[in-house]
Amino acid sequence: MDLSAINPVLLVASLMVAATPILIAAIGELVVEKSGVLNLGVEGMMITGAIAGFATAVETGSPLLGFFAAAFAGAALSVLFGFLTQIAQANQVASGLALTLFGLGLSALMGQSYVGVKPPQMSDIHIPVLSDLPVVGPILFGHDIILYFGIALTAAVWALLKFSRAGLVLRAVGENHDAAHALGYKVIRIRLMAILFGGACAGIGGAYISLIRVPQWTEGMTAGVGWIALALVVFASWKPWRALLGAYLFGGVTVVQLNLQAAGVAIPVEYLAMSPYVITIIVLVILSADKSSAPAALGRNFHASR
């Protein structure tokens, strides 16, 4: 065993990268759930975003364009979900699962000719002086811009929910759609917009995996990250900053687990691999004292009847 081999600075830096796709997707889903809608199709939208972003980046040579395409593709897929649940009043859990199944198939069809292709690289930003600082440099100033986008998004959503009128309306719709409707808010329209936003975020999160974190395209490459993002939202009890913290915890446990292995710590690996999930459950129990947070109308459909 040689724990000194673990470099904490690099560990934190790579943990941030590991956390980013979960974070972006989770923030999107958080907004969706705040509006009272539970979309279990995150995995499907992420993988569709992953291939749309990858294909666009390869064809245009621009990773940034790829991220726009991914956001668009994720949002496009979420329209299906929005139609089913908001217009056709279908059950949200079933619609979300169907969306995941559909997205996995669709992405595989779209990606058939992109297997084994190397995408254009997105370079890390480099700020003179700052990026070269010891410790702080690699952790704070040496990443790609999407990672910063994820943090900015967290801040923006937090501010939006907390301070803006739009955030207030969104929360009102999620807490009690009948009351919100009575107040004259367009419940369905607001929820559709939230769903679109969630889809776009999931798409970007997926593209982060296919363009930056891995980067390559293979079928099913998101390998369950969408489910983790869903878990993260509940874990964060619908609070953006807690989602950030949680994403680092989720990403961190995997990275730390691999670090311990590489350092030769003799703990059974399969139990280490379980640990993120077990820890989540434990944290969940600890946090469960706080019962104020779940949107009251979560998962319930709204139909304006007179």
Place this chain on the structure above:
Amino acid sequence: MIRLEKRPQPSRVWSMATPLVAVLATMIAGGLLFAALGKNPVEAIRTIFWDPLFGEFAFYYRPQLLVKGAPLVLIAIGLSLGFRAGIWNIGAEGQYIMGAICGAGAGLAFYPADSALIFPLMVVAGALGGWAWAMIPAVLKTRFGTNEILVSLMLVYVAEQFLASVSLGLLKNPEGFGFPGSRNLQSWDAAHNAELITGTGMHWGVVAALIAVIFAYVLLNRHMLGYHIRLSGEAPRAARFAGVNPTRLVLFCLGTSGALAGLAGLFEVSGPSGQISIDFNVGYGFTAIIVAFLGRLHPVGILLAGGLMALTYIGGDIAQSNMGLPSAAIQVFQGMLLFFLLALDLLTNFRIALSKPEVV
């Protein structure tokens, strides 16, 4: 302008007709997809829906429908009880795994004994394994108020890692030359969940699924507990006034769905699958959630929905091999089917009315 009007009662006609309309719509949309992929759409649709039932080799595929559909129905029945009461167990996949591990483990502990008691013991152990795994979210929910969606989902991943661990360690076949995976229960008569009548696909899991359907039907329609379940889902406040004990309801619903999922895992591992291996689970626990909703959480509906899902899986594999369709196209096709079924469900509960625009 087109407007939706909620029906006072769900339409009986439409609740029967929508599945058929949805299947037809899927055939058309799917046909276009297959044509766009350069395949013969008519042949593809026929291969998926017709061949397994009435094609040249239907004698083989029909029993396979039972084999594929039984675990889906068994799990979905259990889940539907909870879903009706607003208790969301989405971790049936984990309970399925734990049922299989416990059941197979209990049997293998007595290898190579030859006693008629071994299989019943495994059945009990399998049900208990799934039940215990579902009790974790249940107890956490009742004690601490933690969200059961999340806990049950997380436990799926824990169970998958545990499955890998026992495949490589505890249950590894000592005569398997170091390869992962347990002994094959198919070759040990005392533990083998064989076909009850050769060539029919009918094994104990199929029987259990059918019993579960009947049991759930009676429970929901004829029994006080079933009434409480429905009441809790439809009107939680009223349920409390009616004296429903929410804690007991959570324990019952999660426990039952866990036990049924565990049973499904046990019947699978001792029968069609034969052994515990790293990749033993194939997603029945998640597909069953879809089946439960496709069947509108109604026992008979679930039976039919399980059959339909099984049909698309089996037909899809035939279409892959006979027509060279990629498996992704089959997945998209299944996704479409679900979308249409869900979307058209609207017609059961709502009436489409044409009316003049009012104050919008």
Place this chain on the structure above:
Amino acid sequence: MKLNKLLTSAAVAFGLATGAVAADDKTKVGFVYVGPVGDGGWTYEHDQGRKAVVEEFGDKVETVYVENVAEGPDAERVMTQMALEGADLIFTTSFGYMDPTINVAKKFPNVKFEHATGYKRADNVSTYSARFYEGRAVQGHIAGQMTESNIIGYIGSYPIPEVIRGINSAYLHAKEVNPDVQFKIVWAFTWFDPAKEADAAKVLIEQGADVILQHTDSTAPQAAAQAAGNVITFGQASDMAEYGPKPRVSSIIDDWAPYYIARTKAVMDGTWESSDTWDGIGAGMVKIGEISDAVPAEIKASALALKASLADGSYHAFTGPIKKQDGSDWLADGETADDGTLAGMNFYVEGLEGDIPQ
């Protein structure tokens, strides 16, 4: 979009729907895949083998495949279906298909089955596998000399004999050329999760490894190595040439084409017999991808010499004296490992640190 095409294919569809009777003089070959053909690794290479069969025999052969087939009853059903539909030869390409293959083969004595990486055979069931560990020996030989930090990172999937054999082989040959070399082994506990593989590679690099060997199929570790700079890698399963000349300095490629062609031919000629094939570099089942210019000429030359000696059989990758990790003797001086021990290998050789997870 192509409305025209849609309409014509629909028309063709109606025209052909009735007359789709296959000419039966073709040899029909089925392939059952555990992953998608687009996985860029294991299944992808098997599908390349299938395509080679089509190319070789053209009209005389018809191939069918089903991808993403789960091990267990699904696999059994797909094999049965292929046999029912008239397949003459069926390749089942995952270890977990072993018992299903045997079951189905019993029901169809006239259909030939070929099961990859298993150990159960029957009159109409052959097994085949590749001696990847020979490729690992060449990798270790290059890696041991290329490393400057003397730390080599190794990403394993699950601790099964196949993977352990690779680790031992790579370690022995790295140690041979560099006595100070140390292996850091990380088990991903997944067959397929590119993001986790990327993390594993990064972790190993951060802990000082400047060579990454992988027994997982995605290019994620390659990209991580490239981003890190002064790290070299080897392609796995497919060539991964897009990451050459550095970090990817060479690769081990599964090449199933010669075997698939030979076995199909045997069925056509009526000479097919049940057999147990375990081929390596010599028979071309394992290929060493081109060694790039990032490797100094003399190392490249000695690596090629090692490859040649493995290919012609003059050298065995496990030649004694070798001790097990616990210090007990395994192979005496000059003794070579027997296939039985290799097939079920579940121990590390002396010098490797850590325990195999059980």
